[in-house]
Amino acid sequence: MGLSGLHAFLRLHRRIALDTNVFIYHLEDNRRYSHLTNAVFSWLEQPGASGVTSTLTMTELLVQPLRNQDETRANLFHDLLSTYPHLAWIAPDLPIARLAARYRALHGLKTIDALHAATAVRNSATGLITNDAALTRVDQLEVLVLDTLL
Numbered sequence: 001m002g003l004s005g006l007h008a009f010l011r012l013h014r015r016i017a018l019d020t021n022v023f024i025y026h027l028e029d030n031r032r033y034s035h036l037t038n039a040v041f042s043w044l045e046q047p048g049a050s051g052v053t054s055t056l057t058m059t060e061l062l063v064q065p066l067r068n069q070d071e072t073r074a075n076l077f078h079d080l081l082s083t084y085p086h087l088a089w090i091a092p093d094l095p096i097a098r099l100a101a102r103y104r105a106l107h108g109l110k111t112i113d114a115l116h117a118a119t120a121v122r123n124s125a126t127g128l129i130t131n132d133a134a135l136t137r138v139d140q141l142e143v144l145v146l147d148t149l150l
Contacts, residue, residue, distance in 0.1 A: 001149045006036055009127060009144045010043050015050040017120030017141070018087075019113075019130035020060045023053075025146075027061070027077060033131075036146055040129060044086050051087040054119040056112060058082070058089065090119050107137035117141060 010016065018040070024030070026037035044051050058078065065073035082089065090096075092115055099118035103109050109117065117138045120128050128135060131146040 003035065003039055003149075005149050006039055006144070009129075009142070010040070010049075012142070013125070013127035014048070015052060015123070015125045015127075016040075017116065017123075017125035017128040018051055018053045018057070019116050019128065019132060019135070020053075020057045021131045022129050022146070023057060023061055023081065025131075032150070033146055036149060041084075044084065046086075049086045051084075052090055052120060052123045052125050053087065054116055055089050055091045056115055060112070088123065090123050092119065096122050103138055107134070109134055109137065 022037055022040060025033040026041060030037070043049050058081065061077050061081070062074045065071075065077065081087070092100075096115065096118045099122060100111065100114035103114040103117050104111060107114075113132060113135055116130075117128065117135055121138075121140045126142060128138075128141045128143045129146065130143060133145050135141075136143045136145065
């Protein structure tokens with residue numbers, strides 16, 4: 001399936017949501033996934049593309065550099081990603097929290113995963129790219145698990 005499957009997924013959706021692991025693979029230039037994440041972030045730069053992620057993604061991304069006392073890297077991640085074209089950063093609000101609670105209750109998701117899914121749905125994303133198969137339980141989104149493309 002590979003890149004052609006990813007491109008087909010991206011063509012189907014005007015707005016996609018991105019889980020934290022997509023950012024991690026991209027920022028770390030993960031050899032297994034970089035060809036896929038490069039395509040996702042290139043797509044986001046195109047006119048008409050639209051992506052969404054939770055501000056909790058930034059929290060997750062900055063932990064490792066800050067744990068390593070690498071303020072330069074933390075600042076680089078923040079500055080690069082917070083200004084990425086066509087990518088909206090959405091803070092959790094009460095409607096997102098309520099929907100996330102529903103997803104936790106119905107699908108047994110971890111809180112962070114439920115919040116990512118709820119952020120996507122509440123912000124009109126129709127597709128979610130992740131590497132967490134548990135998110136496929138959310139039927140309001142078409143979920144693409146990166147490992148299925150390998």
